[in-house]
Amino acid sequence: MKKLKELLVEHNISPSLHRIKILEYLAKHRIHPTADDIYRGLVKNIPTLSKTTVYNTLKKFTKNGILIPITGFDNEIRYEYDKKPHIHFQCTRCGKIYDIERDIDIFKNYYIEGHKIQEHHINLKGICKNCLVNEER
Amino acid sequence: MKKLKELLVEHNISPSLHRIKILEYLAKHRIHPTADDIYRGLVKNIPTLSKTTVYNTLKKFTKNGILIPITGFDNEIRYEYDKKPHIHFQCTRCGKIYDIERDIDIFKNYYIEGHKIQEHHINLKGICKNCLVNEER
DNA sequence: ATCATTGCAAACACTTTGCATACGC
DNA sequence: GCGTATGCAAAGTGTTTGCAATGAT
Numbered sequence A, B: 001m002k003k004l005k006e007l008l009v010e011h012n013i014s015p016s017l018h019r020i021k022i023l024e025y026l027a028k029h030r031i032h033p034t035a036d037d038i039y040r041g042l043v044k045n046i047p048t049l050s051k052t053t054v055y056n057t058l059k060k061f062t063k064n065g066i067l068i069p070i071t072g073f074d075n076e077i078r079y080e081y082d083k084k085p086h087i088h089f090q091c092t093r094c095g096k097i098y099d100i101e102r103d104i105d106i107f108k109n110y111y112i113e114g115h116k117i118q119e120h121h122i123n124l125k126g127i128c129k130n131c132l133v134n135e136e137r
Numbered sequence C: 001a002t003c004a005t006t007g008c009a010a011a012c013a014c015t016t017t018g019c020a021t022a023c024g025c
Numbered sequence D: 001g002c003g004t005a006t007g008c009a010a011a012g013t014g015t016t017t018g019c020a021a022t023g024a025t
Helices: A003-010 A015-030 A036-043 A052-062 A129-136 B004-012 B017-030 B035-043 B050-061 B129-136
Strands: A068-075 A076-081 A088-093 A095-098 A117-126 B068-075 B076-080 B085-089 B095-102 B115-127
Touching: A003 A015, A015 A036, A036 A052, A036 A076, A052 A068, A052 A076, A052 B004, A052 B085, A068 A088, A068 A117, A088 B115, A117 A129, A117 B085, A117 B129, A129 B115, B004 B017, B017 B035, B017 B050, B017 B095, B035 B050, B035 B076, B050 B068, B068 B085, B068 B115
Parallel strands: A088 A117, B085 B115
Antiparallel strands: A068 A076, A068 B068, A088 A095, A117 B115, B068 B076, B085 B095
16 A cells, blocks of 8 residues: 555655545545545544544645545535546436546537636436346336 | 416416516526525515525425526535526636536437436536636736 | 644534414415 | 415534644654
């Protein structure tokens, strides 16, 4: 897990234990966790962890470019640790969020109607593969 | 404004004054207002209006298919009264949300990787036309 | 010893809920 | 008069802030 420590240092974040653990959680759980997910996932092993620290850390990570916050799902902020451009799909049955790796050509052109596009968030909603199968029965 | 009254009735919503006014506000202000925007916009003329009523009404409208809630902007729910498929663009400078009428071909096909797509929310962010002009000075 | 990180508790913003009042038919 | 719409106040959620305690170098 030395890589994570280096990653923090590269982004000018002093690599405290808590921060490494939070980053590790994000790296392992590519499910776009909320602050609460991370807190609950880590507090078992780090009983002194507080939610404030999770929030502080996520804010710092975002500011320093390690994470991207994604919104539009259930009105909580979810965090993403992934550089490749992709689309999010959320299942309205089970709530799970899937990543769909696909590049959207339309946004290759960085101006639309005179507006300069800097980021795009594409959120699809529907019924996922698994839930479709279960429904057929 | 008779049309709005009829629209409510068609959607099985009894057309009280407050409800008509809220719908009228949405129809006039195609800026994806928040509940608070609507409240502040109307309370001048309807001093007895309460925020609870706005929330109740928006919920009812959404449930009965008059409105679509859009999320992903500043973590507030914004409401949209518009049937045509379009994209949202929010300026990170001035915060204004623009509608971009464009149909996204990629979602014409209703299955992606086995998932059934029912709705898509495309949120672009960047710097809008106006802010770009102001910046050049 | 100094400075940053941490964590509690309170504050905050947005939304929902419970319940009593008031209004429309 | 009955049933629904309304509105206040309180509760609920997710997040942020103030500040004191702790920890690292």
